[in-house]
Amino acid sequence: MLPIEKFTFGVGDRFAHQAGAQLRAFEQLANDGVEVTPVWNKSNREHTFVGSQPQSVYDAAKTAVEERGWKKPWHIDADHIQLATVDPFLPCSDFFTIDVADSIGKAASADDVNAFVEAHGELIGTLTLDGLSSPLQVSKQDVKRVAQQYLLAVKEAAEIYRYIAAAKGADHVIAEISMDETDNPQTPPELLVILAAIADEKIPVQTIAPKFTGRFNKGVDYVGDLEQFEREFSDDLAVISHAVKTYGLPETLKLSVHSGSDKFSLYPIIRQCLKRTGAGLHLKTAGTTWLEEIIGLAEAGGDGLALAKEIYSYALEHVDEFCAPYASVIDIDKNKLPDADTVNAWSGPRLASAIRHLQDNEHFNPHMRQLLHVSFKVAAKQGSRYTDLLKANETIVAGEVTKNIYDRHLRPLFVGS
Template sequence: MLHLEKYTFGVGDRFAHQAGAQLRAFIQLADEGIDVTPVWNKSNREHNFVGSEPQSVYDAAKAATEKLGWDKAWHVDADHIQLKTVGPFLPCSDFFTIDVADSIGKAAPAEEVTGFVDRHPELVGTLKLDGLSAPLEVTRDDVQRVAEQYLLAVKEAGQIYRHIADAKGADNVAAEVSMDETDTPQTPPELLIILAALSDEKIPVQTIAPKFTGRFNKGVDYVGDLDQFKREFNDDVAVIAHAVKTYGLPDSLKLSVHSGSDKFSLYPIIRECLQRTGAGLHLKTAGTTWLEEIIGLAEAGGDGLKLAKEIYAYALEHVEEFCAPYASVIDIDQSKLPDAETVNAWDGPRLASAIRHIQDNEHFNAHMRQLLHVSFKVAAKHGSRYTDMLKANEEIVGNEVTKNIYDRHLKPLFVG
């Protein structure tokens, strides 16, 4: 397998213009003595919306690392791929987020479930793992239930992983298994059972993305019980450490937090756990860079501000269309979306302050931010007009991108 670094951080770049600005945030952090590895990610769905190809992500990242002299590790993530979509990502990705959410809840053959339960008597009983908030109480019926719910998904992950490894060579592949895009969070006991199944399937998984309790909405802060998340995250870290020792999984195995951008209230919890336990982390962001582009264009004024307003007005007219694919990860109150006429009267700083995620700013509007987050294909409709505007305002847009990643994400997570 391709061995992942301890701390990896996923960055999305919808239009492949901000790789350099993104990388500058990691350079700033490295200058402080903290190495976090950038992972450029983009899903098949996003490529389809924008009309891009997976190779463009690699090309932009490679150009940025060469231009800025980045001599540390970096990766390109084939984000949320399945067997039917992985093909175009194989030549240009080394990190593969294997998404098996569609198979969760579909029953595996009864004899395979029984075989799994029989192979793992160690999962039954009172499990006192180091670092847990309380022992895990697991019955045979619990193991049976979880196997019925997840074993088919794990089998599918194995099939996808072997397809990738056969095509690229296992030494060129870092594998993540994603189970976050489902309705029900996985508990720490369920995570342990899933990890046992992944070991049986011989997947050298290095990051796993469970669904946590609470709302991980796109581009805004976490909504939920912080104490519950703290227990859950810390227990998951303890479960992973135990699974590595018990099942021979890679020692680089770590939690992956999807939709991790802007979860400001969680970063102190995560940072404390990492510092206390020495655990690694993969945290994935995506659409926030596109939002910083809109903020930068608004701040630039002139034609940039005009285009930003046009994009918002179009998104407002197509709320249902743009929100439908992301319904499970956004909460937008349409009554709190200002109308286009109101926004057209704003100057650049006023529009930027409505979108920029500074929670104590009186103008910040989380509903506008979420709508724009999922409306990036509006910019794709503008084609070269949008990308030409990014080029014309490269410095101000890039500064917004760098500040967002460094000041609001990397520093709170890894510095404090």
């Protein structure tokens, strides 16, 4: 396998124009004495919406790395791929987020389930693992239930991984398994059973993305019980450490937090857990950079502001269409979305302050922010008009991108206030 670094951070770049600005944030963090590896990610769904190809992500990142003289590691993530969608990502990606959410809950054969349960008697009983908040109580029926729910998904992940490894060579592959896009969170005991199944399939998984309790909505803060999240996150770290020792999984295996952008209330919790345990982390963001582009265009005024307003007006008219694919990761109250006439009367700074994620700003509107987060295809339809405005206002837009990643994400996660 290709060993992953201890701390990695996923950045999306919908239109492949901000790789340099994103990389600048990692340079600034390195100047603080903390090395975090950038991982540029873009899913097949986003490529389809925008009309781009996976190679464009690699090309933009490589150009930024060369122009800025970045000498440290970097990766390209084939985000949320499945067997049917992975081929275009093979030549240009080294990090593969294997998404098996569609197979979770589909029952494996009774023979496979029974064989797994019989092979893993060590999972049954009172499990006292180092670092747990309290012992895990796991019955034979619990193991059987989890196996019935997840064994088929793990077998699918193995099939996808072996296909990728055969095409690229295992030494050129970082494997992540994603189980976060499901209705129900995985508890720490369930995660342990899943990791045992992954080990049985001999997948050298280096990051795993469970679904945590609470809401991880796109582009806004976490909604849920912070104390419960802290227990769950800490226990998951203990489970991973135990699974590495018990099942021979890669020592680099770490938790991955998806939809991790803007989860400001969680960053101090995560940072303290990492400091206490010495564990690694992968945190994935996506549409945050696209939002910073809109904020930058609004701040720039003129044609940039006019287009930002047009994009919002169009998104407002098509709110149900744009929200449907992301229904499980957004919460928008349409009654709190200002009408187009109101927004059209705003100045650039006023519009920017409604979108920019500063929670103590009286103008911040999380409903507008979430709507724009999922409406990037409106900008894609503008073609060169949009990208030409990004180029014309590069200094302002890039400044917003760098500041957002460095000030509001990387520093709180890895340095603290």
